[in-house]
Amino acid sequence: MRLTLRVWRQTGPGEPGAMTEYQVSGIVPEMSFLEMLDVLNEELILRGEDPVAFDHDCREGICGACGMVINGQAHGPERTTTCQLHMREFGDGDTIDVEPWRAAAFPVVKDLVVDRSAFDRIIGAGGYITAPTGSAPDAHAVPVPKEAAETAFENAECIGCGACVAACPNGSAMLFTSAKVVHLNTLPQGAPERESRVLGMVGAMDAEGFGGCTNAGECATACPKGIPLPSIAAMNREYLRAARRAPR
Amino acid sequence: MKHRTAHTPSRTAPQTAARTAPRTPRYSVGSPIADTKAPDGPVERRWDQRRFEARLVNPANRRKHTVIVVGTGLAGASAGATLAEQGxxxxxxxxxxxxxxxxxxxxxxxxNAAKNYRNDGDSVRRLFYDTVKGGDFRARESNVHRLxxxxxxxxxxxxxxxxxxxxxxGGLLDTRSFGGVQVSRTFYARGQxxxxxxxxxxxALSRQIAAGAVEMHARTEMLDLVVADGRARGIVARDLVTGRISTHLADAVVLATGGYGNVFHLSTNAKNSNATAVWRAHRRGAYFANPCFTQIHPxxxxxxxxxxxxLTLMSESLRNDGRIWVPKARGDTRPPERIPEDERDYYLERIYPSFGNLVPRDIASRAAKNVCDAGQGVGPGGQGVYLDFADAVARMGREAVEAKYGNLFEMYERITAEDPYRAPMRIYPAIHYTMGGLWVDYDLQTTVPGLFAIGEANFSDHGANRLGASALMQGLADGYFVLPATLNDYLARAPHQPVADDHPAVAEAVAGTEDRLNLLLAVGxxxxxxxxxxxxGALLWDECGMSRTEAGLRKALERIxxxxxxxxxxxxxxxxxxxxxxxxxxxxxxxDHLELAELMCLDALHREESCGGHFREESRTEDGEARRDDDRFQYVAAWEFTGPASAPVLHREQLAFDHVHPTQRSYA
Incomplete structure (x- = not known):
């Protein structure tokens, strides 16, 4: 396959950027999208040009490091991570646009690399259960109904890639934040911090500059792990409950 | 060569001098390691004894100590969180x-955990036994029992x-069985x-970061270890965004930087996983143990x-319900569904009837290689075997299979565009884990005082082969429970005068790091x-992969x-x-991979026996299985770095088996 790529190039934070066109050939359908970029980068290096910077690590769809907007869609046309997108989804001669996540709370670091540390700070504001090492009771001391365990797991699957934010017209982090709130608030172990957790995390989310939610639903459509949209409603419910009970 | 003339000889020495290194002798033998600091007495009391003997740091004094933790995997994150919780x-x-x-x-x-929630005969002693045996009697009993x-x-x-x-x-935890054992002790969260x-x-770590107890540096890579006055006192790191080189000083340094499987280029490791931290520590004096013990996942x-x-792993848990087979006939290119039952060779069930598809990883991998070498392999280049779920779907129903393995099937289909519910998966072994790593004593301390290694970065608990579901166990055991206890003892015993920013050791490490990066940029x-x-990677896979020969290893040692x-x-x-x-x-x-690879091959060459993941063609039984040589090799090989131009020194730590008697492993 021969492809025309239009890639966002930006040398650093706050620097001006532009779409730059490249031709790549010798692409086969079995390649992943990132392996296709590897081919481009190898050529750029030999030509003495700066290769395209992008985040990636596990390349099996679980670490959440990779992520780019491909032809206008977060992670591209398939509902998966960029590393698990394969070139068989494209045709010979295609032109493909490749851009970084675009959101006010995710400033561009270089080319396709963005700064997602805001996510870490949201987790630090309550996305945990306080259980210092050594203090745990026996694992079977508190049974967890299978249904609750399944709901918790379904939400805990979030890989923190940021596709939800990139896909949202408002740059909102509601799906990411609600996944952790629902994961932990569903479990009996998470109950004691139920209120402080949702208040803290939503407060941090707002402080980081993420937009509000207008129920566009783009986040759940783009999410490679299928975090359910109703988690946002569940978080709103938790938030209202906690806000009502919180001392004014 | 620009870089040679642009720098003083001492600065360029690390990389360039190796080319003139004498080729023979390739190593010398140094004094054996006599004391691993494990207490004597009954094996089940040793950890308790060690914790009791360990000195403590007064809670009010803990905030005066700084500890560096490199890496945030299971071992690093659990250690960082726990140490911060302690103050x-x-x-x-x-x-x-x-x-x-x-x-x-x-x-x-x-x-894995020896909870025995299933009442199926599991116990701490059985997990201990399985792990020592699974590791082919090349791990320390004291450590494994503690684990x-x-x-x-x-x-x-x-x-x-x-x-x-x-x-x-009923709300209680589910478990499943895994390769190499006959009890159901593996706790899981689907395939994730x-x-x-x-x-x-x-x-847990994030809670400590938010509380200000952990100062977190993401996108920052350790490039050297600072050893001042004989102790590990800090690291040199590079900010990967700005490129700034900085020094961080502390009272102790903990490496939780994972394994070195990426030396092979193609592995199941993340693309950026690397050996730089452990290799730089090795060059600063930490012995490297059993580098040739690498695990190939079937x-x-x-x-x-x-x-x-x-390469992408398909969880070993699939072997619980999937059956592995190849066509009996060589070069059979019919699609799998057209090959009748009696023309299939379920070779693991045939050769190992009692463990069947659940034999340990090293055995399953080698068996796959053998049938492929015999021409029975399937798929492109004959480098694959079938993992078939037809029987499981018939027995359990598609829904039950999906509930257990859904995400793995999905991942397989995404990568190969083949539906494993309809056609069997094609699988082949790949580099997955490294049992070798920095040598550590019972306290997880390396041979550099104040430098600790935890998780996959150390060599400690898996011997020559790791059992499935034991890496997570070891990483968390080290980080949550072992290190926090033993590090207390180190910090309580040693007086730690602050190291000045302009200490010669700091300046030397920073200059060395900067020179090295400049050299790389200057080659052009x-x-x-x-x-x-x-x-x-190709060289190592061929000569130091699933099976190794003297001639192949010598060739690799010439070529590297x-x-x-x-x-x-x-x-x-x-x-x-x-x-x-x-x-x-x-x-x-x-x-760094180019340097470590040589030590791996040297270790593989010197170990003239087959054990666990290390299979030497010259050392096998009549039926082709691995033959250990306990008389000559029942030891840990700990290598000392002596300089880029001189041969490493081998220190042997003899292993004693007082509780599990070494036998030829049999899974038949």
């Missing part, structure tokens, strides 16, 4: 953009943190156990072409860093120094050092 000041590093992305996240199958004891506490800890393990309808355990540890998706950048050659990585020399002459790294430069990061890691 220490922690400075922590990871090269990823977030601590949540460390490669533990990709572990799929599960975590088995702690396993039960880990599950408690993780459940308390909200890790959503799979549960039964590593992710869930890591997020639990990451969340169930990975076969490579599809030369463009392949990494005609080959990409990846091209060297691919070449090294040549390749290294070519690397420093021909590599091309565009851009500068003071910027985000992923080519520079890569080239720097490959430079």
């Amino acid at each position: 220490y000041r922690v400075t922590q590093f990871c090269y990823q953009d977030s601590p949540r992305r460390a490669h533990s996240i990709a572990a799929q199958g599960g975590i 088995a004891e702690i396993s039960v506490e880990i599950i408690d800890q993780c459940v308390a943190q909200g890790v959503p393990f799979a549960r039964e309808y 156990t590593g992710q869930q355990l890591l997020l639990g540890a990451y969340q 169930t990975c998706i076969p490579r599809s072409g030369d463009h392949q950048s990494k 050659g005609d080959r990409t860093p990846d091209s060297f990585h691919r070449e090294l 120094p040549e390749l290294r020399e070519e690397f420093w002459r021909r590599v091309r790294v565009p851009g500068g050092g003071a910027q985000l430069n992923q080519s520079l990061e890569k080239a720097n890691r490959i430079a």
Whole structure:
């Protein structure tokens, strides 16, 4: 396959950027999208040009490091991570646009690399259960109904890639934040911090500059792990409950 | 060669002098390691004894101590969180953009614990026994027993943190069985156990970061160790965004930087996993133990072409319900569904009737290689075997199979565009884990005082072969429970005068790091860093992979120094050092891989026996199985670095088996 790529190039934070066109050939359908970029980068290096910077690590769809907007869609046309997108989804001669996540709370670091540390700070504001090492009771001391365990797991699957934010017209982090709130608030172990957790995390989310939610639903459509949209409603419910009970 | 003339000889020595290193003798033998600091007495009382003897640091004094933790995988994140909870000041590093992305996240199958919730005869003693035997009698009994004891506490800890393990309808935890054992002791969260355990540890760490107890440096890579006055006192690190080189000083340094499987280029490791931290520590005096003990995982998706950048594992848990087979006839190219039952060879069930498809990894991998070498392999190049779920679907129904393995099937289909519910998966072995690593004593301290290594970065608990679902167990045992106890003792005993920023050791480490990066940038050659990585990986896979021969290893030992020399002459790294430069990061890691690879081959050459993942063609039984040589090799090989131009020194740590009698492993 021969492809025309239009890639966002930006040398650093706050620097001006532009779409730059490249031709790549010798692409086969079995390649992943990132392996296709590897081919481009190898050529750029030999030509003495700066290769395209992008985040990636596990390349099996679980670490959440990779992520780019491909032809206008977060992670591209398939509902998966960029590393698990394969070139068989494209045709010979295609032109493909490749851009970084675009959101006010995710400033561009270089080319396709963005700064997602805001996510870490949201987790630090309550996305945990306080259980210092050594203090745990026996694992079977508190049974967890299978249904609750399944709901918790379904939400805990979030890989923190940021596709939800990139896909949202408002740059909102509601799906990411609600996944952790629902994961932990569903479990009996998470109950004691139920209120402080949702208040803290939503407060941090707002402080980081993420937009509000207008129920566009783009986040759940783009999410490679299928975090359910109703988690946002569940978080709103938790938030209202906690806000009502919180001392004014 | 520009870099040779541009620098003083002492500065260029590390890389270039190796090419003139004398080829024989390749190593010398030094004094044996006599004391591992494990207490004497009954094996089940040793950990208790050690904890009691360990000195404590007064809670009010802990905040006066700073500990550096490098890496945020299961071992690093759990250690950082726990040390901070105890009151220490922690400075922590990871090269990823977030601590949540460390490669533990990709572990799929599960975590072992001797809970015996199934009442199926499991016990701490049985987990201890299985692990020593599974490791082919090349692990320390004291360490393994401690691991088995702690396993039960880990599950408690993780459940308390909200890790959503799979549960039964009664609300209790579900378990499954794994390769190499006959009890059901593996706790799991679908096929994403590593992710869930890591997020639990990451969340605990995040709580400490938010509380100001852990100073977290993401996108920062350790490039050297600072050893001042004989003790590990800090690290030199590079900010991967700005390129700034900085020094961080502390009272102790903990390496939780994972394994070195990426020396092979193609492995199931994350693309950026690397050996730089452990290799730099080795060059600073930490012995490297059993580097040739690498694990090849039997169930990975076969490579599809030369463009392949990494290999993807299919969890070993699939072997619980999938059946492995190849056509009986050589070169049979019929599609699998057209091959009748009596023309299939379910070779694991045939050769190992009592363990069947659940034999340990090393045995399953070698068996796959043997049938492929015999011409019975399937798929492109005959480099694959079938893993078939037809019987499981018929027995359990598609829904039950989907509930258990859904995400793995989906991942397989995404990569191969084949539906494993209809056609069997094709799998082939791939490099997955490294049992070798920095030598540590019972306290997890390396031979450099004040330098600790935990998780996959050390060599300690798995001997020559790791059992499935034991890596997560060991990482968390080290980080949550072992290190926090033993580090107390180190900090309580040693007076720690502050190291000045202008200490000669600091200046030397910083200058060395800067020179090295400048050298890489200055070569300006005609080959990409990846091209060297691919070449090294192919060489190692052929000569130091699933089976090894004296001739092959000697060939690799000739070739690696040549390749290294070519690397420093021909590599091309565009851009500068003071910027985000992923080519520079890569080239720097490959430079270390090129040195470590040589030690791996040397270790494999010297160990003239087969054990666990190390299979020497010359040492096998009549029926082709691995033959250990306990008389000559019942020891840990701990290698001392003596300089780039001189041969390493071998220190032997003899292993004693007082509780599990070494036998020829039999899974038939």
